[in-house]
Amino acid sequence: MNDAGNNSAQGGAAESGVSHWWGQRLTAILLVLLVLWFTASFVTLSGAGLTLVRQWIASPMTSLFLAIFMAALFRHIQLGLEVVVDDYVHTHTRNRAAMASIRASCILCTVVAWLSILVIYLEGRG
Amino acid sequence: MATSNRPLSPHLQVYRPQITSVLSILHRITGVALAVGAPLLVWWLAAAAVGPEAFATVRTFWGSWFGQLLLLGWTFALFYHLCNGIRHLAWDLGYGFNLGTATITGWLVVAGAGSLTLVTWFFAYSVTGAIP
Numbered sequence: 001m002n003d004a005g006n007n008s009a010q011g012g013a014a015e016s017g018v019s020h021w022w023g024q025r026l027t028a029i030l031l032v033l034l035v036l037w038f039t040a041s042f043v044t045l046s047g048a049g050l051t052l053v054r055q056w057i058a059s060p061m062t063s064l065f066l067a068i069f070m071a072a073l074f075r076h077i078q079l080g081l082e083v084v085v086d087d088y089v090h091t092h093t094r095n096r097a098a099m100a101s102i103r104a105s106c107i108l109c110t111v112v113a114w115l116s117i118l119v120i121y122l123e124g125r126g
Numbered sequence: 127m128a129t130s131n132r133p134l135s136p137h138l139q140v141y142r143p144q145i146t147s148v149l150s151i152l153h154r155i156t157g158v159a160l161a162v163g164a165p166l167l168v169w170w171l172a173a174a175a176v177g178p179e180a181f182a183t184v185r186t187f188w189g190s191w192f193g194q195l196l197l198l199g200w201t202f203a204l205f206y207h208l209c210n211g212i213r214h215l216a217w218d219l220g221y222g223f224n225l226g227t228a229t230i231t232g233w234l235v236v237a238g239a240g241s242l243t244l245v246t247w248f249f250a251y252s253v254t255g256a257i258p
Contacts, residue, residue: 025218028211035208039201043246047254050181053174070168077161084158090132105165113168116175 020079027076034069058124063117070113078106145232146225153210156203163200201246206239 041062045053056062085098141147170188173180187193213231216222222231 025215028215032208032212035204039204039246043250044253046250050174050178053181057171057174066171070171073164073167077164080157081161084154109165109168113171116168116171119175120171 020082024076024079024083027072027079030068030072031076034065034072037065038069054120054124057117057120060121063121066117067114070117071110074106074110074113078102146228149210149232149235153207153214156207156210159203160200160207163196163203198243198247202239202243205242205246206235209235209238209242 041056045056048056057066081102082099085095085102089095089098170184173184188197213222213235216231222228
């Protein structure tokens with residue numbers, strides 16, 4: 001196997017080096033805005049009970065922003081952890097295993113978050 | 127595999143720590159810490175969707191001294207990663223590479239993350255007192 005074949009920036013977990021780089025930056029820019037919005041909202045909900053929290057999540061704007069926030073967050077986490085793994089895990093099999101579990105965990109977290117937001121949104125309307 | 131005998135990075139312990147290098151590794155450390163914390167945010171959302179008992183468990187956990195300590199750490203990690211991330215985005219655009227500038231923006235990031243953390247917790251506690 002030549003050097004190019006070992007380079008995980010080409011094919012495999014990162015798809016391609018360029019799209020990985022752009023994905024990390026675009027989600028970063030999105031997250032700057034969404035994190036500030038979420039932190040400010042979260043602080044005003046400090047100590048709030050379930051009714052108030054659900055009321056907040058169920059509003060159309062909040063549920064939309066939250067859904068985008070969760071997707072961007074876990075995509076950014078996936079891309080970031082992939083870089084860390086590539087830097088420290090050099091054994092091919094272990095590298096691939098770590099990449100697969102990162103990807104699976106991030107997808108699972110996004111799906112669970114989306115389902116939770118959807119349930120709260122629908123119950124808020126019904 | 128060709129990968130097993132690769133040369134390693136120079137030994138870190140022979141270098142004097144500098145603000146730029148310390149902040150660089152801190153960006154990675156806070157990033158990993160935030161990645162560990164993010165699923166707990168999903169836990170909060172899922173508990174709110176499931177019902178009162180699940181949500182009460184989450185509230186008890188975050189309200190405990192250990193939960194509050196974790197939240198404090200994550201607040202700082204979040205604001206640090208956010209501020210330093212903006213510094214990184216500026217570098218990506220080609221700005222701020224000058225050594226003097228990088229040192230100044232580095233300290234600005236530390237100051238910004240510290241103040242944002244304090245302001246957030248000040249407001250969180252004043253709001254908590256206000257909600258019955």
